[in-house]
Amino acid sequence: MPLLLDRFDRTIDYLRVSVTDRCNFRCVYCMPEEGFPCTPKEEHLSAEEFARIIGVAAGLGMSKVRFTGGEPLLRKDLPEIVRAARDAGVVDLSATTNGHRLPEMAEPLAAAGLSRVNISLDTLRPDRFTAIARRGSLEIVLEGIRAAVEAGLAPVKLNVVALRGINDDEAADFAAWTLREPVHVRFIEVMPMRWNLDEGPSMEAFSPHGGAGLLQIRQAPGGMLSDADMRRRFVPCEELMASIEAVHGKLEPADLRTNGPARTFRLAGAPGTVGFISQISNDLCSRCNRLRLTHDGFLRGCLMSDGELDLRNPIRSGATDEEIRALFEHVVAHKPERHYLAEGQRVTGRGMSQIGG
Template sequence: MARQLIDTFGRVHRDLRISVTDRCSFRCTYCMPAEGLEWLPREELLTFEEIERVARLMVERHGVESIRLTGGEPTVRASLSTLVGMLADLPVDLTMTTNGVTLRALAGDLAAAGLKRINISLDSLHVDRFVELTRRDNLGRVLDGIDAAIEAGLDPVKVNVVVMRGVNDDEIVDLARFGRERGVEVRFIEFMPLDADRSWSDGAVVGCDEIVARIAEVFPLEPVDRTSAPATRYRYLDGAGCFGVVASVTRSFCDTCDRIRLTADGQFRNCLFAVEEFDLRSLLRSGASDEDLSELLQGAVAAKWAGHGISSVDFIRPNRSMSQIGG
C-alpha cells in the first residue's frame, strides 16, 4: 500500500512537476533575464534514468498520480521523447508545459511515446508584443505548434497566459476568443513574484474576478465545479468550451495544494515559493536505497508551509527564478 506524501496540514501530494532543464529558447520577461544567466553544467542535470527512478518511486511507493514535465523549456533537452516513453510506462497522467515553438517537429513523436496532454504558453496574439514579452520573434511558430499538438491527438491542449496589467491585459477577451475558435482551453494565470528581475508588484496583478468579469461581458459564463486542479474553471453557456484562471495571488489555493517539484539539478521542492530545497541528487549518486529516498521525500513534504504568504509583509521570494525552479 502506498505511503502517501502527507504534510502536517493533512494535504496529500499526488502531483509531481519535473524540470528536465533550466535552459530555454525564449527569455520571457516574467521568467528569465534577457542575458547573464549561467546554465547548469550538463553533469549536474539528472539523467533520464535518475528521473525515472524518482518518478517510479513516487508513483509506486507514494501514490503520485500526475507528472508534468517542465523546464526551462523541456523540448530543448535532447531525446525528450525517450524520457516520455520511460515515464509513460508508469500508471500516471503524463503531461508537459512548453513554449510550443518546436511542436510542429516534435508533437507527433511525443504523443507516440505516451504524452497524454499539453500546456502551451501564449501571452499575446500581437507580433510586436509577443517579441517584447518573449524577446524572440516566434509567434507564428507557437501558433503552428498549437495546431500540431491538436493534430497529434494530445488532449486536452491548454494555452497558458500570464496576465500583467498594462502589458497584455487588453488581450484577455481576444485570447478567450482564440481558445473558443481553436478548441483549446485557455488558462489565465495571475502574475506571480517569480520574475528574474524582481520587478513584480501587486499593482501588476490582474485578479481572477476582473479577468472573469471582462470575459463575461462578451461571452455568458457559468462556473464549473472546483476540483483539486489549480485553475478555477468557467464554461461558456453557448457550449464553446471552457477557460480557467490560476489565481495564485488573489485566491490562493494553498489549502488544497497537492503539488511537489523536482528541479533539473535534482533538488526537491515542496512548494513553488519554497526557500528550502532537499538534495535528492546527492542521494541518487551515493548509492542510496529507495528507503533512503523515501525518508527524504516524506521529511521534505512534512516541512511544507501552510501557504506561500505572497500577501504577507514577511514574504520571502524564492532564491531561484521560475525558469530555474520549473513551472
C-alpha cells in the same frame, strides 16, 4: 499503494519535474535578456536518474507527473524520460511548454506516452509576442498548438500570464478563441519572484498595452520586470472575468478534466473553456497536492519556499530506493501550509526557470 500525506492532511500525488533550466525564450517576467547562468550539464539529472526518481515517486502513490523547464522540449531525450515515467506506472503525464518546438516534438511525445500539454502564450498579437517573449515566433507557436491537437495531446490548455498595461486588454480575444475551437484558456495571476529584487526596468519603461515603451524592453536595465513592477502589474482574475463578460456575456461554471487549480467556466455554446488561476487574490494552497523536482535533482515542497532537499548526490553516491523514499517523506513532512505572496513574501534562492513553474 502508499499515500503521501502532509501535516495538513493533503494527499501529495503530483510531481512537477523540471528537466532543464535552459529556455529559448526570454519572457520579461521570467528571465533577463541575457538569460540566467545555466547549470553545467554534468549537474543536470540524466534520463536514467529522472526515471529512477519518478519510479520511486510512483511507488509512493504519485500518479501525476508534469514536465517543465526552463523549456522542457529543449531536452532531446524528453521522449525517453516520458516513456520511463509511463513504464513506472504514472497514469497522468503532461508537459508545460512555450510551444516553439511542438511542431516537430508533438508526435514523438505522444508516442512516448505524454497525454496532454499546457502551452504558455501571453498574447495573440505578433508585435507584443516579440516584446514579451523576445525570442521565437507567434506563428510557430500557433503551428505547435495545431500539432498538439493533431497528435491527440488533449485537452490543449493555453496559459496566459496577465500583466496590467501589457496584455490585460486581450482577455476577451482569448475567450473568443474558445467560441471557435476546443481550446482551454487559463488566465494566471503573475507571481512576483526573481533573483535580484532591485534590478529590472521600472514601470515607466512601458507604455500601456504594448506601445513603443514595451517594444524598447531590450534597452531597459536588466531586461526583466522587477519584483516590485510585477506586483504593480498584477491583475486580479475577477477583473479579467468581468472584461470577458462585458464583451461575450455570462461565463457559466464548467468542468474540465485535469484543470487542476483553475476555476473553469464556459461561454454559451463554446467548445472550449475559460479558466482562472488566482493564486494571489484567492490562494489555492489548501488544496496543493504537489512536490517539485528541479533539473539538478533537488526536491521542493513549495514553489514559493526556498527549502529544498538534494536527491542527486545521494543517488550518485549509491542510495537505495528506500533511502530515496525517506527523502520524499521528509520533504512532505516539512511542506508549508501556504505561500505569503500577498504579505510581501519573496523567493530569493532560485528564479522560476530554475524551479519549473
